[in-house]
Amino acid sequence: MTISAERETEVTYPDPTPPSTGWFQALPARPGWLSQHLGTAVIGAVLGYLLGHWLGNVVASGYTNVANSGVNAVANTGGILLGALGWMLGIGALNYPLAKIIGREPAPEFENTSWTKYFRYTADHKVVGLQYVIGVLLFLFTGGLLAMAIRTELLTPTSHVFGPDAYIAIVSEHGTIMMMMATSVIVGPLGNWLVPLMIGARRTAFPRIEAFSFWVFSAGYLVILSALPYGGFPTGWTGYAPLQTQASGGMISYLAGFALIGMGMMAAGFNLAVTIVNYRAPGMTWSRLPIFVWSILATCALLTLATPTLFAAGLFGILDHTAQTAFYVTEHGGSSYLWQNLFWFFGHPEVYIMALPGFGIVAEILPVFTRKPLFAYKVAAAGMIGVALLSFFVWQHHLFQSGINPDMRPLFMLTTELISIPTGFIFLVGMGTLYKAKIRFEVPMLFALAVFFNFLIGGVTGVFLSDVPVNVTVHGGFFVLSHFHYTIMGGLIFAFFGGLYFWLPKMTGKTMNKKLGQIHFWVMFVFFNLTFFPMFLIGLLGQPRRVFEYQQNLQALNDFSSVSAFILGASFLVFIANFVWSVFLKPTPSPANPWDSLGLEWQTANPVPYYNFERIPVVLNDPYHYSEADATSVADLGDPVLVGVAAPAAADGPPDTEIVQHEDPSA
Amino acid sequence: MTDTTSIPTAPVVYSDTPEEREFELRAAVGSYWTGGRLFIAMFTFLIASEAFAYFYLRSSNNGQLWRPHNQTAPTGTGWAIYFVVLASALIAIFGQTRLRKGNVLDWEVAGWTAVFGGLVAIGLQIWQLTQLPFFPGSSGYASCFIGWAVMNIMMLVGGVYWLETVLARSLRLRSQGTEDGPDQLAMTPSGQIFRANLSACTYFWGFIAAGSTLFWVLFYLI
Numbered sequence: 004m005t006i007s008a009e010r011e012t013e014v015t016y017p018d019p020t021p022p023s024t025g026w027f028q029a030l031p032a033r034p035g036w037l038s039q040h041l042g043t044a045v046i047g048a049v050l051g052y053l054l055g056h057w058l059g060n061v062v063a064s065g066y067t068n069v070a071n072s073g074v075n076a077v078a079n080t081g082g083i084l085l086g087a088l089g090w091m092l093g094i095g096a097l098n099y100p101l102a103k104i105i106g107r108e109p110a111p112e113f114e115n116t117s118w119t120k121y122f123r124y125t126a127d128h129k130v131v132g133l134q135y136v137i138g139v140l141l142f143l144f145t146g147g148l149l150a151m152a153i154r155t156e157l158l159t160p161t162s163h164v165f166g167p168d169a170y171i172a173i174v175s176e177h178g179t180i181m182m183m184m185a186t187s188v189i190v191g192p193l194g195n196w197l198v199p200l201m202i203g204a205r206r207t208a209f210p211r212i213e214a215f216s217f218w219v220f221s222a223g224y225l226v227i228l229s230a231l232p233y234g235g236f237p238t239g240w241t242g243y244a245p246l247q248t249q250a251s252g253g254m255i256s257y258l259a260g261f262a263l264i265g266m267g268m269m270a271a272g273f274n275l276a277v278t279i280v281n282y283r284a285p286g287m288t289w290s291r292l293p294i295f296v297w298s299i300l301a302t303c304a305l306l307t308l309a310t311p312t313l314f315a316a317g318l319f320g321i322l323d324h325t326a327q328t329a330f331y332v333t334e335h336g337g338s339s340y341l342w343q344n345l346f347w348f349f350g351h352p353e354v355y356i357m358a359l360p361g362f363g364i365v366a367e368i369l370p371v372f373t374r375k376p377l378f379a380y381k382v383a384a385a386g387m388i389g390v391a392l393l394s395f396f397v398w399q400h401h402l403f404q405s406g407i408n409p410d411m412r413p414l415f416m417l418t419t420e421l422i423s424i425p426t427g428f429i430f431l432v433g434m435g436t437l438y439k440a441k442i443r444f445e446v447p448m449l450f451a452l453a454v455f456f457n458f459l460i461g462g463v464t465g466v467f468l469s470d471v472p473v474n475v476t477v478h479g480g481f482f483v484l485s486h487f488h489y490t491i492m493g494g495l496i497f498a499f500f501g502g503l504y505f506w507l508p509k510m511t512g513k514t515m516n517k518k519l520g521q522i523h524f525w526v527m528f529v530f531f532n533l534t535f536f537p538m539f540l541i542g543l544l545g546q547p548r549r550v551f552e553y554q555q556n557l558q559a560l561n562d563f564s565s566v567s568a569f570i571l572g573a574s575f576l577v578f579i580a581n582f583v584w585s586v587f588l589k590p591t592p593s594p595a596n597p598w599d600s601l602g603l604e605w606q607t608a609n610p611v612p613y614y615n616f617e618r619i620p621v622v623l624n625d626p627y628h629y630s631e632a633d634a635t636s637v638a639d640l641g642d643p644v645l646v647g648v649a650a651p652a653a654a655d656g657p658p659d660t661e662i663v664q665h666e667d668p669s670a
Numbered sequence: 671m672t673d674t675t676s677i678p679t680a681p682v683v684y685s686d687t688p689e690e691r692e693f694e695l696r697a698a699v700g701s702y703w704t705g706g707r708l709f710i711a712m713f714t715f716l717i718a719s720e721a722f723a724y725f726y727l728r729s730s731n732n733g734q735l736w737r738p739h740n741q742t743a744p745t746g747t748g749w750a751i752y753f754v755v756l757a758s759a760l761i762a763i764f765g766q767t768r769l770r771k772g773n774v775l776d777w778e779v780a781g782w783t784a785v786f787g788g789l790v791a792i793g794l795q796i797w798q799l800t801q802l803p804f805f806p807g808s809s810g811y812a813s814c815f816i817g818w819a820v821m822n823i824m825m826l827v828g829g830v831y832w833l834e835t836v837l838a839r840s841l842r843l844r845s846q847g848t849e850d851g852p853d854q855l856a857m858t859p860s861g862q863i864f865r866a867n868l869s870a871c872t873y874f875w876g877f878i879a880a881g882s883t884l885f886w887v888l889f890y891l892i
Contacts, residue, residue: 104831106838108860205694208701273708281700285693307708308715315719319817328806328813330723336735336810341726345719619690 041122044093044218048225051089056082068327074251076324083229083259087222094218095124099211109211114613124218126210129611132196133510134217136503139192142184142224143496144575149177151572154565160553170551172235172253179227179240179257183264185491186353187220187271189360190306193502194275194299196510200604201293203284203622203638205614208277212270220267227260229253239549241346244331244339248323255324262317265310265349268356272306275299284603286622286638293602293626294377297384298363301391302356309352309395316345340406347398355394357491358458359387361498362429365451368505369436370627371600372448377627378435379428386428393422403471404478412471419469426462430455445598446520450501453528457493461486464539482542488535500527500578508593511586512610519581526574533567601626601637616640695859699866706870710877713825717881720818724888727810737811745890747798751791752886755826758787759879762833766872769865772855774840781837784875788830795823811889818885829878832871839864 059078069075091097099109115123120130121137152173156164165173195217199207207213230236230253238246242257279300283292292300319330320342329335331342362383370377377383399407399415407415433455442448464486467473477483500523508514537560544560546553553561585591595609603626607616618641628634686694728736765780799819804812843853843864853861 100831103835104838106835106840106842108839108842204697208697209705269712273705273712276708277701277705280704281697307712311712311716312719315716315723315817315821318820319723319813322806322813322816322820326806326816328816329808329810330727330813330817332807333732335807335813336727336732336738337813338727338730338732338810340730341723344726345722348719348722618687619693 039093039095039124040119044090047089047093048086052082052086055085076255079255080259080321080325083226083255087226087263090222091218096215096218124214126214127613128195128199128207128210128213131213131217132192135191135195138217138221139184139188142180146177146180146184147572147575149173151569153177154568156551157561158565160555160558163551167551171237171549174549175236175239176231182240183223183227185357185495186268188495188499189502190271190299190302193506194360197506197604198275198278198296198299200607200615201296201602202279202282202287203603203616203620204278204282205616205619207274208281209274213274216267216270219263223260223264223267226256226263230256244342247320247342248331258317258320262314265314268306269310272303276303276307284620284622291622291625294366294380294383295363298359298387301387302359304391305352305356305394309349312345313349316342343402343405347401351398352394355390357495359390361454361495362387364498364502365454366432368447368451368501369433370629371598372443372445373436373440374629375436375440376629379432380627382428383432386425389425390422393418393425397422400469403474416469416471420466423462423466446517446524447501447505449524450497450504454494454497457489457497461489461493465490477542479547480542481538481546481548484548485535485538485542493531508597509604512593513586514591514593515585516581519577523574523577523581526577527571530567530571530574534564534571537564601629603638606638606640695862699862702866702870706873710874713877717821720821723817724814727814735809738809741804741809741811743815743889744798744801747794748890751794752882754787754791755882756879758784759875762872762875766868774855778837778840781833785830785834785837788826792823792826795819815889818889825878829875832874836868836871
């Protein structure tokens with residue numbers, strides 16, 4: 004289908020005004036304090052929590068397992084679940100679902116130009132994307148503060164800041180918050196903001212489901228955080244039974260928080276997958292799809308298919324605590340290994356839920372700063388699909404130590420090692436793109452290069468860990484801990500910051516300070532490695548995870564790691580300072596396309612219109628034909644605007660620009 | 671750095687051409703199709719987790735406590751739930767075939783019947799939980815049964831809600847007759863989107879029936 008700009012037949016709507024169909028639906032969009040916003044969500048959550056807790060006490064306070072125990076899991080669960088429901092009601096997430104019961108259609112969308120839109124339930128994917136940016140950064144910094152607490156405790160082997168219970172509660176909270184944040188750190192902010200623009204769409208397929216994903220994600224954050232006042236949970240982020248079934252208080256927060264965030268992940272993945280399949284602009288064939296979108300599509304497949312298992316596992320855990328079932332209680336016909344199987348059936352694909360979008364960002368950044376086409380584009384896409392598929396067949400390597408049939412070990416060792424092959428594809432694509440390139444070392448590119456360095460270390464140690472003898476030797480120690488920090492933080496978080504520095508000028512219209520960005524990168528890169536590389540040695544020397552005491556002879560390495568961690572933590576303050584300074588305090592308007600990227604998202608107006616593109620673009624080429632003078636333009640945007648930049652190979656030379664003018668169909 | 675002066679500022683109004691409207695409509699219809707199937711895939715993995723738990727605990731049989739004394743959930747209620755769900759799904763599917771043949775009223779009657787059936791099934795499922803002859807934590811079977819009951823209620827609530835909203839929308843469309851017939855059958859955008867939504871919803875009811883069949887066999891027959 005070809006879309007042309009038929010000016011004489013176009014239908015123009017007046018500047019949309021707040022909808023008038025149904026006061027209930029229109030509430031979130033109305034200005035003023037009496038409408039629905041973050042404040043009403045908080046009020047709803049508090050009231051819901053109190054009601055749920057009271058109901059739980061009414062129902063279960065007479066149960067034999069509750070009476071005189073000091074713990075009422077039913078009341079805790081009721082409080083948390085009704086609190087989350089109140090949060091969603093308060094923000095307005097349930098207005099339309101309730102209005103549908105009497106057959107109402109969605110209220111018309113309209114553009115809210117007030118800054119208050121960032122505190123409301125909105126159908127604008129760009130606002131949701133920015134809400135996610137702030138949300139995941141809040142997650143990240145909360146988890147980071149807990150990490151600082153852990154490293155403070157580990158400064159000395161025997162003198163303690165925290166008691167053992169407090170220490171394991173902090174470790175568990177840190178791990179859970181970080182892992183939950185990491186599942187959404189790219190899909191949420193950058194996926195929601197960028198994917199429609201990258202595929203030439205004016206909207207996402209189900210914008211209310213998209214908004215729902217953010218607000219339920221934020222409810223999950225509060226629920227997981229609520230574990231601390233409940234006394235925490237002792238299981239680490241993996242929540243293993245039988246500790247899980249023995250724990251009280253914060254364990255419910257862990258299970259319910261995981262289930263809520265799982266719902267958010269499913270909703271986000273569902274919406275983006277459907278959007279990519281159906282809303283690609285004319286000409287945006289699968290072979291022209293930006294590689295970042297491929298990575299998001301592969302991730303969405305994992306989010307929608309693996310996460311229901313996590314939800315089920317959490318549901319069973321909550322039932323064990325509330326209805327007194329015995330899913331994970333071996334003595335009553337259940338099995339603690341059941342949790343491990345269900346958890347890791349989600350948990351290992353989760354690793355790739357985190358890694359794949361990071362690969363996508365890096366593959367998107369490399370061609371821009373090398374001014375070269377992406378090397379072996381189809382191999383990169385195939386690698387991402389291959390990783391996604393194989394990730395469903397590796398989960399039992401997490402059970403090598405804990406009850407798996409020994410005859411099954413070689414099979415899962417093989418599948419785990421196999422996954423390094425499609426991962427290697429993606430690495431080779433990166434190396435091929437970098438080969439003989441004149442690299443522009445801008446801040447996003449620095450982060451992208453660091454991903455290769457860090458993930459190589461994380462990946463190679465992962466191959467070792469997939470091998471049963473090595474796994475048996477180093478299991479449960481700091482070696483494993485260092486490995487997954489190299490993959491998740493060294494890969495994903497570096498890619499996330501690279502993506503932020505790359506796309507924030509488009510998202511906010513403001514230029515980030517380059518000098519501060521470089522300081523942020525170098526401090527983060529150097530001290531990330533100084534923090535986590537010693538942990539390989541610490542692990543090989545025998546220090547176990549989640550234990551607050553260790554051998555005297557490991558103190559020097561631990562201290563080195565701790566001091567490095569403090570500086571690593573400080574590097575994030577540089578980012579915050581840069582963000583606040585560049586966006587709020589002394590904003591410098593960004594050029595429309597500061598990196599001379601060919602990506603479709605850079606070709607639309609700045610600031611991006613509410614409906615993204617004035618005309619739905621017709622895509623003519625993939626966005627990686629850098630330095631190809633005879634390359635076709637990327638897209639026909641329907642207006643005489645800049646649609647393609649075939650930049651020269653020289654790093655700083657002026658790019659060639661091409662102007663495409665629509666033919667007048669009446670001529 | 672690229673010259674940005676030629677890049678337009680944000681339009682103050684939203685406009686589209688007929689072709690763009692057609693594109694948006696096709697994308698919306700396709701989204702219902704894709705979304706409906708993906709939704710079913712998500713629920714497949716959810717109930718597959720329940721099935722995995724069933725077989726895992728059954729084969730582990732820890733402490734010989736998979737199913738002591740051959741304990742079984744109330745069979746009569748279980749069969750009733752199953753057949754009500756099955757009948758509701760079949761009626762919903764039948765209703766959609768009638769709609770395709772142009773009979774809107776038949777579909778509406780079938781749809782409301784299916785909604786009623788779904789509500790009855792939910793009620794029976796909740797009532798059955800109050801009549802269990804075993805303690806929830808007494809065995810692997812008992813635990814799995816409780817897990818399935820909760821999931822079944824969730825799926826049925828989802829299915830009933832979805833079908834009810836389609837029916838409610840249909841009632842609102844009834845008054846909007848167009849040149850080529852009632853809007854539920856017309857080629858208007860709302861008619862096309864309505865049918866795509868109904869198709870996805872009916873598939874989901876078929877899926878609920880399939881899942882109920884599986885767990886009916888697992889919990890009552892073997």
